[in-house]
Amino acid sequence: MRFRLVRYFTLASLGMFGLVALSLIYFEREQSQFYKQTNDEQLAFFGDVQQSFAKQQEDAARRDLLTIHEAGNVNLTRLFANALWERDFAPFVAQVQAIDVTGCQAIADVTDDKGKKAAPPEKKACFADIGKRIMALPGFKAIDAKVFDSMKKSTVFKIKVFDLRGITVYSSEHAQIGEDKSFNAGWRSAAFDGVPKSELTHRGKFSAFEGVVENRDLIGSYLPVLEPGSSRIVGVFEVYSDVTPFLKQIQQTSGQIRSTATDNQKKLGEAAAANQDAVDATSYRQLATIAGLLLLLFAALLVIVRRAEKIIQQQEADRAHAHQQLAQSEKMASLGQMVAGVAHQLNTPLAFSQNNILMVKDALQSMELPMKVAGRLSSILEDVDGDKVTIKVSQLKANLDKLQEGNVDVTMLQEMLKDVLGGIDQMSELVVNLRDFTRLDRAATTNADLNKALHTVAYIAQTVLPKNIELVEEYGQLPSVECNPSQLNQVFLNLINNAAQAIEGPGRIRIRSFAEGDQVHVEVQDNGRGIPDDVLPHIFDLYYTTKPAGEGTGLGLAIARNIVTEHGGDITVSTRIGVGTTFTVTLPVRQEAPLAQAA
Amino acid sequence: MTRLAGKVLCVDDEPGIVRSLQWLLQKQFEVFTATSGAEALELVKQHDFDVVISDQRMPVMTGVEVLREVRKLSPRTMRILLTGYSDMQAIVRSVNESEVFRFINKPWNISELPKVVAQAITIAKTQPVETPAAEIPEDAPIIANGERILVIDDDPEMGRAVADLVGASAKVSYTRNLADAVGILNNEDVSVIISETRVGTIDATRLVRLMKSKHPEIVTVMLTGESDADTITTLINQGQIYRFVPKPIRTGYLKLVLQSALRKHGALVSDPALTFRHAVETTSAGAMESLISDVERAAPQAETAAAAKGGGFMASLGAGFRRLFGAG
Numbered sequence: 001m002r003f004r005l006v007r008y009f010t011l012a013s014l015g016m017f018g019l020v021a022l023s024l025i026y027f028e029r030e031q032s033q034f035y036k037q038t039n040d041e042q043l044a045f046f047g048d049v050q051q052s053f054a055k056q057q058e059d060a061a062r063r064d065l066l067t068i069h070e071a072g073n074v075n076l077t078r079l080f081a082n083a084l085w086e087r088d089f090a091p092f093v094a095q096v097q098a099i100d101v102t103g104c105q106a107i108a109d110v111t112d113d114k115g116k117k118a119a120p121p122e123k124k125a126c127f128a129d130i131g132k133r134i135m136a137l138p139g140f141k142a143i144d145a146k147v148f149d150s151m152k153k154s155t156v157f158k159i160k161v162f163d164l165r166g167i168t169v170y171s172s173e174h175a176q177i178g179e180d181k182s183f184n185a186g187w188r189s190a191a192f193d194g195v196p197k198s199e200l201t202h203r204g205k206f207s208a209f210e211g212v213v214e215n216r217d218l219i220g221s222y223l224p225v226l227e228p229g230s231s232r233i234v235g236v237f238e239v240y241s242d243v244t245p246f247l248k249q250i251q252q253t254s255g256q257i258r259s260t261a262t263d264n265q266k267k268l269g270e271a272a273a274a275n276q277d278a279v280d281a282t283s284y285r286q287l288a289t290i291a292g293l294l295l296l297l298f299a300a301l302l303v304i305v306r307r308a309e310k311i312i313q314q315q316e317a318d319r320a321h322a323h324q325q326l327a328q329s330e331k332m333a334s335l336g337q338m339v340a341g342v343a344h345q346l347n348t349p350l351a352f353s354q355n356n357i358l359m360v361k362d363a364l365q366s367m368e369l370p371m372k373v374a375g376r377l378s379s380i381l382e383d384v385d386g387d388k389v390t391i392k393v394s395q396l397k398a399n400l401d402k403l404q405e406g407n408v409d410v411t412m413l414q415e416m417l418k419d420v421l422g423g424i425d426q427m428s429e430l431v432v433n434l435r436d437f438t439r440l441d442r443a444a445t446t447n448a449d450l451n452k453a454l455h456t457v458a459y460i461a462q463t464v465l466p467k468n469i470e471l472v473e474e475y476g477q478l479p480s481v482e483c484n485p486s487q488l489n490q491v492f493l494n495l496i497n498n499a500a501q502a503i504e505g506p507g508r509i510r511i512r513s514f515a516e517g518d519q520v521h522v523e524v525q526d527n528g529r530g531i532p533d534d535v536l537p538h539i540f541d542l543y544y545t546t547k548p549a550g551e552g553t554g555l556g557l558a559i560a561r562n563i564v565t566e567h568g569g570d571i572t573v574s575t576r577i578g579v580g581t582t583f584t585v586t587l588p589v590r591q592e593a594p595l596a597q598a599a
Numbered sequence: 600m601t602r603l604a605g606k607v608l609c610v611d612d613e614p615g616i617v618r619s620l621q622w623l624l625q626k627q628f629e630v631f632t633a634t635s636g637a638e639a640l641e642l643v644k645q646h647d648f649d650v651v652i653s654d655q656r657m658p659v660m661t662g663v664e665v666l667r668e669v670r671k672l673s674p675r676t677m678r679i680l681l682t683g684y685s686d687m688q689a690i691v692r693s694v695n696e697s698e699v700f701r702f703i704n705k706p707w708n709i710s711e712l713p714k715v716v717a718q719a720i721t722i723a724k725t726q727p728v729e730t731p732a733a734e735i736p737e738d739a740p741i742i743a744n745g746e747r748i749l750v751i752d753d754d755p756e757m758g759r760a761v762a763d764l765v766g767a768s769a770k771v772s773y774t775r776n777l778a779d780a781v782g783i784l785n786n787e788d789v790s791v792i793i794s795e796t797r798v799g800t801i802d803a804t805r806l807v808r809l810m811k812s813k814h815p816e817i818v819t820v821m822l823t824g825e826s827d828a829d830t831i832t833t834l835i836n837q838g839q840i841y842r843f844v845p846k847p848i849r850t851g852y853l854k855l856v857l858q859s860a861l862r863k864h865g866a867l868v869s870d871p872a873l874t875f876r877h878a879v880e881t882t883s884a885g886a887m888e889s890l891i892s893d894v895e896r897a898a899p900q901a902e903t904a905a906a907a908k909g910g911g912f913m914a915s916l917g918a919g920f921r922r923l924f925g926a927g
């Protein structure tokens with residue numbers, strides 16, 4: 001198959017460029033995604049940082065709020081205790097101690113559906129009963145009034161007092177009196193550890209001293225009550241104070257921080273997006289530039305390759321042309337050699353025929369006079385009646401020389417003419433063989449008698465070969481072979497010429513033919529110098545020759561093989577140095593495909 | 600009728616040729632025939648032939664080989680080579696190895712051939728034979744006694760090579776144009792001419808042929824570049840060239856040729872009768888005139904000392920030619 005340079009180049013390089021472009025785009029995409037991802041991560045991280053900062057800030061503010069208010073409540077409790085405990089609450093609590101609560105406390109808690117332990121309603125009712133008994137105690141009303149008095153107009157919304165059993169001894173919200181808080185963590189902390197415990201809660205509805213309030217943030221503190229003058233815990237206060245306005249302020253501040261953070265986040269996001277866009281744009285530009293450069297490269301290469309292909313084609317054409325010319329010149333050279341040989345071959349019969357004919361002509365001329373004399377004599381004799389004739393010989397005597405010269409040996413003349421005929425035969429044989437050799441007057445492909453063709457070639461070759469080379473022809477029975485005889489003649493002539501050129505001095509060339517199955521074999525064997533091992537692999541190569549410039553072209557065997565292969569045949573060689581070489585041409589009797597016409 | 604005037608042997612592998620030669624020559628001479636080299640040499644051993652005519656192209660032994668052997672066996676026999684087609688190599692070899700008297704081309708002229716044979720027989724019968732020179736080894740020194748050698752060649756290297764070879768023993772004149780050559784030939788006693796077949800644009804073989812017909816004692820050696828067989832045939836038949844030296848020239852071979860040429864000249868001078876053995880065909884009429892006109896045309900461009908003399912030169916050149924070759 002022919003190698004299509006431009007097409008293959010285009011396909012390969014476009015494919016390659018495509019791959020390069022694809023991988024470039026892929027890497028660009030990867031890079032841009034990576035960039036975006038890092039940007040996003042950075043943004044998220046930054047956001048998280050800001051958010052946590054805002055939260056921490058709010059938490060700290062709340063903690064501060066709690067601590068401040070707890071401290072305030074502790075002071076308040078002290079004040080309260082100083083003012084009310086000794087005189088009012090201590091005896092009241094002592095009264096309450098008299099009420100037995102163990103029965104209520106013994107009622108088991110139930111686990112509600114959330115898995116949390118809660119007091120069953122009968123327990124709550126039991127304690128509520130205890131509350132009613134407390135409120136029924138004398139002195140309750142006076143204490144309640146005093147508490148209300150002292151707490152009115154303060155930020156304290158509610159106040160509770162517990163005994164060391166956890167029973168609510170007093171609550172500004174009366175309904176809560178009697179409740180059991182012994183399990184409450186705040187109460188336990190204050191009652192057992194003496195540590196105040198505070199909690200910030202939001203209440204939708206809350207019954208305060210001055211009635212029910214709504215939507216309030218409250219700080220509730222459980223505070224231990226110390227016996228005045230000692231550090232013995234005697235009870236627990238629970239105080240609820242209102243921090244709604246403070247909390248609002250804190251929430252406002254943290255809201256501001258948060259919104260600033262969101263703003264920043266947004267700006268940062270925008271900046272990142274802008275960056276991403278810029279990066280993407282740059283990478284598109286890059287891609288476009290590279291694509292453009294690749295296209296330019298492709299165009300340049302294409303121009304070069306096309307030019308190269310043109311040059312290659314030109315060289316190919318030149319080579320084919322040169323080859324054709326060389327083949328032609330080889331043909332002409334062997335033709336010239338043949339013509340010289342044929343001319344010489346013709347020259348010999350021509351020379352003696354010409355010589356003989358000229359001599360016969362001279363002889364005939366010299367016979368003219370004697371013939372005339374004889375003719376005259378015969379006519380004279382015709383007219384004579386008697387037996388005797390008298391002839392005057394004086395005139396004849398004067399021409400005696402010429403008469404004697406005319407007395408030629410007629411047998412010799414006949415032999416001369418016989419030789420001339422032989423010469424003519426030789427010349428016509430040559431002409432017939434010449435005609436058979438070229439076969440210009442016949443169809444290119446015919447069923448040919450190869451033996452006849454071989455003999456013709458041998459005959460023609462003989463005219464060129466040195467006379468001390470003997471040609472031996474040994475032909476076997478051959479079927480007629482479908483072939484182009486003119487081309488095969490050239491093959492055989494080339495082989496015979498090579499054989500002759502391999503022989504120095506006297507030698508012998510044997511031409512043999514024989515049939516075998518549906519093949520015929522022709523052998524050209526010489527007893528020349530043989531072919532050395534280093535030459536043998538090249539002998540069929542075009543232009544390969546070991547002969548000096550004028551003598552060898554290196555085309556003979558290349559052309560021979562070409563022709564034989566075209567006939568579907570084969571040409572082989574066997575050789576021994578110093579002994580000789582045999583070339584064997586094997587040809588099929590019938591052709592499968594029609595033969596090319598070119599000779 | 601002058602029959603049996605001499606013994607002639609005709610050799611050719613083609614019987615038709617020997618038969619017709621026999622028919623042609625047997626009226627005047629005693630003719631023998633042979634169809635192979637071996638048969639011919641056998642006959643030469645048995646008979647004393649005046650002339651052997653041999654075809655060149657024969658199996659086993661070529662004509663040149665046959666004539667070379669004939670020369671060894673019978674030096675007085677004149678040798679004629681019959682050639683059918685031009686084989687340059689064979690012809691050069693025939694000159695150098697067999698010293699043939701004539702080339703005869705096939706087909707031959709039936710009135711000329713008997714005359715050539717008759718001339719050869721006359722020479723063979725009447726002229727003394729030079730003793731064949733012994734083989735000269737290549738390294739032997741050149742023996743000469745001050746003879747003059749004229750070298751005519753376009754390449755000055757040739758003159759130098761010859762001068763180097765002969766050293767002081769002989770005088771060498773070199774020139775690259777024929778006008779000078781004519782001058783030298785007129786003024787000096789030239790023994791050997793070594794000439795290229797073409798000098799400049801002029802065919803120098805005519806000078807050599809003319810020289811030989813008037814001065815047969817001069818030995819001529821031709822240097823051949825790419826001359827064709829016809830030129831050489833003409834040279835041998837009309838110039839009796841002593842040797843051909845194919846170019847490029849091997850010094851060893853040139854030395855051998857020079858050596859034997861000088862010796863040949865010595866023999867020719869000491870016995871002028873020998874020169875008849877090298878008699879030439881008459882050159883075609885007008886050869887001298889055409890040579891003179893060619894040389895005169897080329898002379899103005901020649902860088903010759905004589906050319907400086909101006910107007911008188913042409914006249915003196917013409918006179919020189921005439922003196923050299925006799926008046927026409």
Ligand SMILES: Nc1ncnc2c1ncn2[C@@H]1O[C@H](COP(=O)(O)OP(=O)(O)O)[C@@H](O)[C@H]1O
Nearest residue numbers: 498499502539545546552553554555556557581
């Ligand atoms: N019969 C042979 N004997 C020895 N060598 C041969 C023979 N035939 C061919 N060759 C070798 O093969 C070479 C190529 O032959 P060929 O193609 O005919 O080219 P050419 O004859 O022009 O050299 C010859 O140069 C010679 O060396």
Ligand SMILES: [Mg+2]
Nearest residue numbers: 494498556557
């Ligand atoms: Mg060949």
